[in-house]
Amino acid sequence: MGSPVLRLVAQRIALGILLLLAVSVLIFAGTQILPGDVAQAILGQSATPESLANLREQLGLNDPAYVRYFRWLGGVVTGDLGTAMSSGQDIATSIKGRLWNTLFLAFWAAIVAIPLAVILGLIAVRYRNGWVDKLISGLALASASFPEFFIGYVLVYFFAVKWQIFPGISTVYDSMPFGERMQAIALPATALTLVVLAHMMRMTRAAILNVMQSAYVETAELKGLSAFNVIRKHAFPNAIAPIISVVMLNLAYLIVGVVVVEVIFVYPGMGQYLVDHVTKRDVPVVQAVGLVFAAVYISLNIIADIGAIVANPRLRHPK
Amino acid sequence: MADTKAKPGQPKQGLLLDIRNLRIEATVYPPGEPPKNIVLVHDVSLTLEKGKVLGLIGESGAGKSTIGLSSMGYGRGGVRITGGEVLLNGRDILKGGKEGFRKLRGREVCYVAQSAAAAFNPAHRLMDQVVEATLLHGTATRAEAEKRAVALFKKLSLPNPETIGERFPHQVSGGQLQRVMTAMALCSEPDLIVFDEPTTALDVTTQIDVLAAIKEAIRDTHVAALYITHDLAVVAQVSDEIMVLRDGKKVEHGETRRIIEAPRTDYTKALVSVRSIEHEEKELTPTALLSVRGATAAYGGGVVKVLQNVSVDVRPGQTLAVVGESGSGKSTLARVVTGLLPPISGSITFAGRTLAPRLAARSKDDLRELQMIYQMADVAMNPRQPVGTIIGRPLEFYFGMRGRERDHRVAELLDEIEMGKGFMDRYPAELSGGQKQRVCIARALAAKPKLIICDEVTSALDPLVANGILKLLLNLQQHEKVAYLFITHDLATVKSIADSIAVMYRGEVVRYGAKSKVLTPPFDAYTDLLLSSVPEMEIGWLEKAIKGRRIESGGH
Structure with missing residues (x-):
């Protein structure tokens, strides 16, 4: 590892932290613009001007916005995300379990989707413009074009209702055995896989096809390599940067964009948690979840950037 | 194959490559017209003895690369071999099918591309790429192949021959990469190497080094070669025979000395005397522009x-x-x-x-x-504008010319560049390389x-x-x-x-x-x-030039 790689990586991480700070400002500002404040929300209809004033004093709501922002940020940095208004529970504790569930689901969806997408992409390139390619592209596009709730309900109808192979409701709890847990997430994981597959597969195909025009691919063909080895050994390593970046984008989607799928399958993850508390207008929870989603999104994109930097031999092995 | 192969290091004799009535076609898709077939190579025949070098020379579009690649059964970009025979070591390789091509590529016939900088995979170390074909065809173990590669690096006078293989392509200069590519071709000890303009992309002072290295390597390994180039002076240094091609047809074929000293056809004569514009130097004026x-x-x-x-x-x-x-x-x-x-x-x-x-x-x-x-x-040039608009633009911009006045001036300019006003409505894509440059000259003149x-x-x-x-x-x-x-x-x-x-x-x-x-x-x-690095149309120039040099080139 040469110094340019370290420098670039450090730069990306610093930029990511800066970006996350900017997002936290936006989230905080956004919740400030909403009519009413936390005191009003807590007291609801029983609010009198005196009780409101008292509660505001108690919660520190009379301080200027920037003081409250830094108080909130200080809490976030030390792991204190505040308490939920609706339930009075500590947000950090609730999120921990939920986030773990979401990551568990995303992890297994990714384990299936990423290799499948890359391999399908390689096959599509190998038989490009033939019927295999068209079939793969067509099916992948179709699965991406259906809305995820539709795919979810179709899966539930066949696998849960008609054939009764998998449960239609994916309730999981902490002490659940691994096997049962896997069975519970089978359908939501499949739905997620189908949603993200096409994008990754088509990007893999496009990135490799782009590289296939290069002179070094011709060199490989003229060495007598088989078509598949030309793609695997010579085209794929040079297409890896755009592939990593699309994979990371989709991973981010698996974690951040699961809201609909989690709601359909009643899966106790972050998405469902968010939707529940949006309906209850529970601002601290929405803020916290928003920040966690932003952090996940930004860090995955940083990983993609770092992956692209490390995959570049010019940066890894400077002159 | 293996039994017809003589041991390396000994001169070989007999016929290696015999191309008979080769016809190569391609389908082109002109915009707005139905696809049509064009013939790139018209029934060309050639033979090559073992250990000899044949130079294929001609302008772009003459079909020289296409013929060269046909000896590996390869058609670039949808090009098809539609007729004739390509006999290599006595058997017709065109009948071998895909599997047959794969077995001969990188083993019997190897290829050296014009731009080694583009032809090496940026993601792999040089050594892995140099020995890849040898290992693929199982003709040597990895250790043997690497030893062979290092020996070749030495022969081609590459710096640090023991360690240069650990480098990535971007860490090595263009002239050195061209030599590494030659080593890559020689590593699997083929019978034939196709050199496709191997020095064209290099500076003159680097070209002479690479040329000398290639020539020496061919001499010492007794490999046969097809040497493709548009530069007659270059090919005269390395080849035993020269074949001149034009528009996919053979123009003239003969021994190198005969071709450059006594060309028979007008086209070859023009190629030989191409660098002889006499330009009388003007007297320097006292004031500068x-x-x-x-x-x-x-x-x-x-x-x-x-x-x-x-x-x-x-x-x-x-x-x-x-x-x-x-x-x-x-x-x-x-x-x-x-x-x-x-x-x-x-x-x-x-x-x-x-x-x-x-x-x-x-x-x-x-x-x-x-x-x-x-x-x-x-x-x-803007590919979506016709020639008239391209040349007319400076007339409008600088002189405010419009309509008929402008068109009249554009026609005059087209006359000056010897193209005529019929070109006014043509698009850049419809012009040849020389015509495009003429339009650019007219635009500047306007x-x-x-x-x-x-x-x-x-x-x-x-x-x-x-x-x-x-x-x-x-x-x-x-x-x-x-x-x-x-x-x-x-x-x-x-x-x-x-x-x-x-x-x-x-x-x-x-x-x-x-x-x-x-x-x-x-x-x-x-x-x-x-x-002293500019190739001259003279046999033996290369050796003379190398001997007479006072400083080394930068090796870019």
Whole structure:
């Protein structure tokens, strides 16, 4: 590892932290613009001007916005995300379990989707413009074009209702055995896989096809390599940067964009948690979840950037 | 295969390659028309003895690469071999099918591409790529193959032969990569190597080293070769026989000496005498049109100095040729003169006034009187505009011409570049390389400039076409009294067009003056290297030139 790689990586991480700070400002500002404040929300209809004033004093709501922002940020940095208004529970504790569930689901969806997408992409390139390619592209596009709730309900109808192979409701709890847990997430994981597959597969195909025009691919063909080895050994390593970046984008989607799928399958993850508390207008929870989603999104994109930097031999092995 | 293969190191005898009535076709898809078949190679036959070198020569589109690749059963970009036989070691390889091709590629026949820089995979180390074919075909173990590769690196005089294989392609210079690619081809001990313009992309001083290395390697390994190039002087140095091709047909075939000393067809005669435009040097006038004084320029905020204290003059109606290798700063000089790269210090005076360093600060007349023509004519034109619009644009912009007046002037300009007004409605894609460059010249002329900067304008063209462009430029200079700042790496071109010459090396002018003075000894070391590296149409030139050299080239 040469110094340019370290420098670039450090730069990306610093930029990511800066970006996350900017997002936290936006989230905080956004919740400030909403009519009413936390005191009003807590007291609801029983609010009198005196009780409101008292509660505001108690919660520190009379301080200027920037003081409250830094108080909130200080809490976030030390792991204190505040308490939920609706339930009075500590947000950090609730999120921990939920986030773990979401990551568990995303992890297994990714384990299936990423290799499948890359391999399908390689096959599509190998038989490009033939019927295999068209079939793969067509099916992948179709699965991406259906809305995820539709795919979810179709899966539930066949696998849960008609054939009764998998449960239609994916309730999981902490002490659940691994096997049962896997069975519970089978359908939501499949739905997620189908949603993200096409994008990754088509990007893999496009990135490799782009590289296939290069002179070094011709060199490989003229060495007598088989078509598949030309793609695997010579085209794929040079297409890896755009592939990593699309994979990371989709991973981010698996974690951040699961809201609909989690709601359909009643899966106790972050998405469902968010939707529940949006309906209850529970601002601290929405803020916290928003920040966690932003952090996940930004860090995955940083990983993609770092992956692209490390995959570049010019940066890894400077002159 | 294996049994017909003689042991390496011993001269081989007998027929190796026998191509009979080869016909190669391709389907083209012209826009707005139904796809049609075109014949690229018309029933060409050739034979090659074991251990011999046959030079295939011709302009672009002559089919020389296509024929060369057919010996590996390879058609680039949908090209199909539709007739004839390709007999290699006595068997027709076209009957072997895909599997058969795979077995012979990289084992019996290897390929050396024009640009090794592009032909090496940037993601893998050189050694892995050099031994890949050998390992794939199982002709040696990894240790044996690597030993062989190191020996070849030594033979091709690469620096650090033991460790250069650990490097990645981007860590090695272009001339060295070309030699590594030759080592890669030799590593699997093939019977035949196809060299496809292996030195064309290199600077002259590097070309001579690579050429010598290739020649020695061919001699010592007794491999047979098809050497493809458009440069007759280059092929004369390495080949035993030469075949001249044009439009996919054989023009002439014979022993090298016979072809260059007594060519029979007019086309070959034209190729042999291509570099003989006689240009009488004009007397230097006392006043200069363009004066660059002490220009220093740098990229990256002054960090990388690419021009150091350069002073040159261009006289009205005359040509100053700026010559040097890639990286010598000659194109940067053009960028400084045009204002694209403001110099750190130094001044530019043009037609008696001082030019603003930055392009944006220059007057419309400054822009008009200083035009530019580029190396790549096809990317210098808007592909969606017809020729009439392209040439008409400066007429509208500088002179406010419209309608019939403008069209009339465009027709005149088309006449001047010997193309005629029938081309007015054509699009750039419908023109040949030479015609495109002519349109660019007309566009520059339309502004009635006092000076045209020509940046490698003939480098991308075939020799005969380039000759036509040079003649046109000389004619135009006579009629229009326009001055040229002519940037090139090709000394033959310089001799044909220059009145004065500036030789550049690493950002500095190392020799400057009237053409006759610059090209007359005694030379400084660099000019001597540059002049002695230009291939001459003479057998044995290479050995003489290598022996007579005083300094090593940079090895770029």
